Amino acid sequence: MTSAPQRRVPLLPTVLVLTAVALMLALGVWQLRRSEWKGDMIARYADAQNLPPVAWPGTASAREAALYRPSSLTCLQVLAMRETAGRSVRGQSGWAHVARCRLAEGGEAEVALGWSAAPAPPVWSGGRVTGVVAPAGEDVRLVADPPQAGLEALVRPDPKTLPNNHLSYAGQWFFFAITALVIYAMALRRRADPVDLASSATGR
Numbered sequence: 663m664t665s666a667p668q669r670r671v672p673l674l675p676t677v678l679v680l681t682a683v684a685l686m687l688a689l690g691v692w693q694l695r696r697s698e699w700k701g702d703m704i705a706r707y708a709d710a711q712n713l714p715p716v717a718w719p720g721t722a723s724a725r726e727a728a729l730y731r732p733s734s735l736t737c738l739q740v741l742a743m744r745e746t747a748g749r750s751v752r753g754q755s756g757w758a759h760v761a762r763c764r765l766a767e768g769g770e771a772e773v774a775l776g777w778s779a780a781p782a783p784p785v786w787s788g789g790r791v792t793g794v795v796a797p798a799g800e801d802v803r804l805v806a807d808p809p810q811a812g813l814e815a816l817v818r819p820d821p822k823t824l825p826n827n828h829l830s831y832a833g834q835w836f837f838f839a840i841t842a843l844v845i846y847a848m849a850l851r852r853r854a855d856p857v858d859l860a861s862s863a864t865g866r
Contacts, residue, residue, distance in 0.1 A: 671850060679846045683839045690835035697828035707821030711794075718767055718804070719795065725802045728795045730821055735771060735804055737763035737788035750777040751815040757781045758816055760803065763788060772803035776813025784811035794819050 707730045715732040719725040741762045748758025756779045760772050773791055775784065793806040796819035809815045 672853075675846075679842060683842050686835045686839040686842070690832045690839070693828045693832035693835060697826060697832065700824075700826040700828055704821050704824055704826065707824070711821075715792075716795070718765070718771065719802065720767070720769060725795075729797060729802065730819060731795055732792065732807075733795045733804060734790065734792040735763070735773070736766035736790050737761065737773060738766045739764040740786060740788050741770065743783045743786075745781045745783060748774075748777050749817045751817050753817070754779070759784055759811070759813060761786060761788075772798060772801070773810070774803055774805045774816055775811050776806060776809030777816045778813050784813055786811035 710730045713731050715734065716728045718733050718735040719728040741764055743762070744760050745757045746760060747755070749755055754777070756777055758777055759775045761775055762770060762772055764770055773793070774796070775786060778784070789810075791804060791806050791810060792808075793804045795802050796805045805816055805819055807815065807818070
């Protein structure tokens with residue numbers, strides 16, 4: 663009576679590997695789509711730089727539409743002043759001075775007043791400010807142009823500096839998928855030929 667032949671391809675490990683590979687390929691395709699979306703967004707922001715001035719945005723949808731466009735606001739009262747790392751229009755590293763304002767238009771907003779080499783806060787009591795709408799986390803701020811409070815001009819917000827790493831992420835997921843398939847194929851080959859594996863272990 664002969665024994666049943668050994669299954670050459672184990673079912674459960676194969677299903678797990680193929681599922682993982684399918685997931686990695688799906689993530690790679692998703693990153694490709696994200697890369698295309700991000701590129702279109704950056705191009706839209708670049709075009710916005712040449713559009714006419716827009717009223718200071720008061721809602722989330724208006725803020726998105728106003729990004730990188732010229733705008734203006736009236737700082738009725740300076741609520742707070744803070745300093746953060748910044749770069750001047752001449753490329754110098756230093757400090758950006760940012761005022762938190764209560765607006766005559768209603769609500770509050772941040773205004774990046776300008777640049778200096780020292781962190782000492784400037785004296786500024788508010789007023790009408792023109793500039794460019796720039797992203798600030800989940801919110802926006804106005805980067806003053808011309809600068810205020812005797813400060814130097816900050817570098818103009820540029821959408822080209824926004825990161826778009828999705829294409830490299832897609833390549834990584836595709837590489838992981840190919841690597842998983844190659845490693846599993848090598849494991850199956852060794853499993854299918856145990857005689858050669860034993861011979862190599864004994865040196866025959």
